[in-house]
Amino acid sequence: MEHARHVLRALSVLLLALVVFVLGRTALVPKSYGLYGPYRHDNVAEQAGARPPLHRGAVACAECHGERATAVSAGAHARVSCEVCHGPAGRHVSGGEVIAAMSVDRSFTLCARCHRRILGRPDKFPQVVLEQHVHEQGASSGLEGKVCLECHDPHSPRL
Ligand code: HEC
Ligand code: HEC
Ligand code: HEC
Ligand code: HEC
Numbered sequence: 001m002e003h004a005r006h007v008l009r010a011l012s013v014l015l016l017a018l019v020v021f022v023l024g025r026t027a028l029v030p031k032s033y034g035l036y037g038p039y040r041h042d043n044v045a046e047q048a049g050a051r052p053p054l055h056r057g058a059v060a061c062a063e064c065h066g067e068r069a070t071a072v073s074a075g076a077h078a079r080v081s082c083e084v085c086h087g088p089a090g091r092h093v094s095g096g097e098v099i100a101a102m103s104v105d106r107s108f109t110l111c112a113r114c115h116r117r118i119l120g121r122p123d124k125f126p127q128v129v130l131e132q133h134v135h136e137q138g139a140s141s142g143l144e145g146k147v148c149l150e151c152h153d154p155h156s157p158r159l
Contacts, residue, residue, distance in 0.1 A: 030042070052090065054088035054089065054091065055083055055088045055090070056083075056090070057081060057083070057089075058072075058081045058083070060089045061083075064093075065082075068155060071155050071156055072155045074156070075155060075156030075158060076156070076157050076158045077154070077156070077157055080114075085110060086103060086105075087102060091103075106145075107145060107146060108130065108144070108146065108147050108148045110148075110154075111148045111154075112130055115127050115130075116128075116130055117129045131143045139151070
């Protein structure tokens with residue numbers, strides 16, 4: 001038993017390391033860590049609370065713009081949400097009150113985003129070579145400004 005002292009010393013160092021590890025971990029690891037997986041669960045609620053959703057879908061617009069919503073849903077743009085063209089509801093209304101004017105983009109670039117002819121687009125999707133289309137249909141101007149609105153109603157675009 002002459003080496004027992006050495007063994008005990010080694011053991012106590014190990015024990016000390018274990019205690020430091022357990023205390024350190026308890027102090028440093030956040031409370032909700034590991035509740036449902038290897039992440040801090042409280043973070044989910046913190047992120048959600050700090051970033052209220054801005055988009056609310058077309059139903060939110062129908063509350064106040066009912067007539068327009070009906071017109072849109074009867075036309076070719078029925079499946080295009082108001083917010084895609086105008087902007088998120090959250091910048092325009094809050095708690096049922098208008099807080100700021102909604103943006104209205106009248107430029108041809110809005111339409112071009114979806115209808116400019118691009119090789120990769122499915123053939124079935126209505127698309128035009130912009131300059132050529134505007135020219136062929138006899139617009140009063142070239143491809144500029146709000147030329148598309150000369151003939152098309154954005155809320156019911158089929159002629
Ligand atoms: C709480 C009611 C309310 C809701 C919800 C609402 N609006 Fe409005 N909106 C208004 C009012 C009021 C006006 C101002 C009417 C006016 O002066 O012509 C307006 C004006 C507008 C305008 C015209 C801006 C301009 O410069 O002429 C647009 C575009 C618009 N809203 C789009 C939307 C869209 C898109 C949504 C859904 C994301 C929406 N609104 C949701 C009440 C609402
Ligand atoms: C394809 C894009 C597009 C979609 C989808 C769309 N809008 Fe518009 N909206 C426009 C454009 C462009 C104008 C400007 C029209 C003009 O000046 O002739 C406009 C104008 C408006 C105006 C201003 C009224 C006026 O004529 O001055 C309101 C209000 C409005 N939109 C509400 C809506 C609502 C509500 C929806 C969904 C139900 C919607 N829009 C969907 C493109 C769109
Ligand atoms: C976010 C994408 C998007 C934007 C922006 C957009 N459109 Fe459309 N448009 C569509 C979709 C989707 C359809 C329906 C296509 C279908 O039925 O296959 C459509 C249909 C149409 C049609 C009917 C084509 C047909 O013969 O069936 C016309 C015309 C049209 N859009 C013109 C416009 C004009 C003008 C603008 C700009 C004011 C515009 N669009 C903005 C997505 C868009
Ligand atoms: C001078 C009138 C006029 C102007 C300006 C105009 N269009 Fe048209 N557009 C038409 C007519 C008419 C049709 C339907 C006849 C046809 O299919 O050729 C049409 C059809 C379309 C279609 C459906 C094509 C298809 O294959 O079904 C799309 C998409 C379209 N236009 C987008 C636009 C866009 C985007 C602009 C602006 C860059 C625009 N138009 C400007 C008159 C016009």
